[in-house]
Amino acid sequence: MTTKKQKSNSESHERKGVKRFESTTKGSSMIEFISKSETIFLTSLLFVIRLAAATWGIINDCDEVYNYWEPLHLFLHGEGFQTWEYSPIYAIRSYFYIYLHYVPAVIFTHMGLSKITVFTLVRVALGIFCLSGELYAYRAISKNINNTTARLFIFFTMFSSGVFQASSAFVPSSFCMAFVFYILGAYLNENWSFGIFCVAFSTLVGWPFSAILGLAIIIRMVFVKRHILAFIKISFLSGLCIGLTQLIVDSYHFGKPVIAPMNIVLYNVLSGPGPSLYGEEPISFYIKNLIVNWNVAIIASGIGFILSLWPSIGRKNQKGVTEYVSPIVWITATTGLWLLIFWKTTTQRRTIFIPNISIYCIFHCTYL
Structure with missing residues (x-):
């Protein structure tokens, strides 16, 4: 007959066994995650693809030539x-954004390289930033x-055609796309300081409307984590450092105090023809x-997203804290908000899909 003490000891050993199993599982997962061979392979493959984009990719937008390469x-x-x-x-353009690309370009120029070589190397540098x-x-x-x-x-x-073209493009939408990769990583790692800084930099220096893509960080940090x-502190310091630097640079070149991000918003939203200056596209254009x-991934993952909402409600996370909506839902929900806002404007800009390509990718691979 098994005594209560023996039974208690047996259950205790079983619980310890479970803990050891969980620890081993996490350890093996981490070993697989940091596999040197896999990291080297992926880095090499990505570098080749981004190098190909920088070398052979074409310039799709005249704005890239006249608004960025010319300055x-x-x-x-x-x-x-x-x-x-x-x-x-x-x-409505920021010279500070140009200066970020001027730094590597002037180094290459002082090395005695030709203009074509400098042009290509700047594109390669953009590709490496995106790759990272x-x-x-x-x-x-x-x-x-x-890992899957x-x-x-x-x-x-x-293998996304959008990432291939945008990774080495010298335009704010591509700049924001690269930053959203960092924002996504910071969000999942709960590295709030880095995430907020990336959102602020992308918004102020790149494209003000990309602030929408940082909404998930605000929801998780403020309303879920209660930080x-x-x-407030991180947002204020990030905005102050970036905004003040940008204000000084732009005011110097424009000859008067200028807040370029505010001018972009005022022009596109509150005054003048704004984004419809050169025509508009119907909603069907964006669906196509x-x-x-x-392909079919956008339809299948959309259905998967809707179905995923129900099982994610009220689940406990790995730390035992009940969250009523899965963290991944917040980051992918920004895709719907982004599309809703820009479909409403029916702008002729075809680059509105570029900034949140990384969120499309996590959207597809999570809900397919």
């Missing part, structure tokens, strides 16, 4: 065209979700665009 050429060689966006009357963000997001997904989802994610980014004071880029 950079002006800084490097003292001559270049000026578009109306850089006129002090409108001042992809790997950062991949590691975060592997650590916080699972992480591999699907990196597969989608590798309200930390959020999504289907062409993602």
Whole structure:
């Protein structure tokens, strides 16, 4: 006959066994996650793809030439065209954004390299910045979700035509796309300081409307984790450091105090023809665009997202804290909000899908 004490000891050993099993499982998962061979392989493959994009990818948008390469050429060689966006009357472009690319470009120029070589190397540098963000997001997904989802994610980014074209493009939408990779990784790792800084930098220096893509961090940090004071502090310091630097640089070049992000919002939302200046596209254009880029994945993952809401409600996370909505739902829900806002405007801009491509990728690999 088994005594109560023996039974208690047996249950205790079983519980310890479970804990050891969980610990071993986590350890093996982490070993797989940090596998050197896998990391080297993915990094090498991504580098080749991004190098190909920088070398052979075409420039799809005339804005990239006249609004960004021309001012950079002006800084490097003292001559270049000026578009109306850089006129002090409108001042809806930021020279600070140009300076970020001027730093590597001037180094390459002083090395005695030709203009074509400098042009290509700047594009390569942009590709490497994007690549680093992809790997950062991949590691975060592997650590916080699972390795299968992480591999699907990196597969989608590798072979996405949108990422291929945008990774080396010298335009704010591509700049924001690269930053959203970092935002996604910071969100999953709960690295709030880095995440908020990336959102602020992408919003102020890149494209103000990309702030929408940082909404998940606000929801999780403020309303779920209740880090309200930390959020206010980090947001204030990030905005102050980035905004003040941008204000100084832009005011110097425009000859008057200029807040370029505010001017962009005012022009596109509150005054003038804004984004419809050069025509508009119907909603059907964006639906076709999504289907062409993602095929049946966009439909299947959309259905999967809806179905995933029910089992995620009221689940406990790994720390035993009950969360009424899964963290991944918040980050993917920003995709719907983004599309809703820009479909409403029926703008002719075809680059509105670029900034949140990384969220599309996590959306697909999670809900397919």
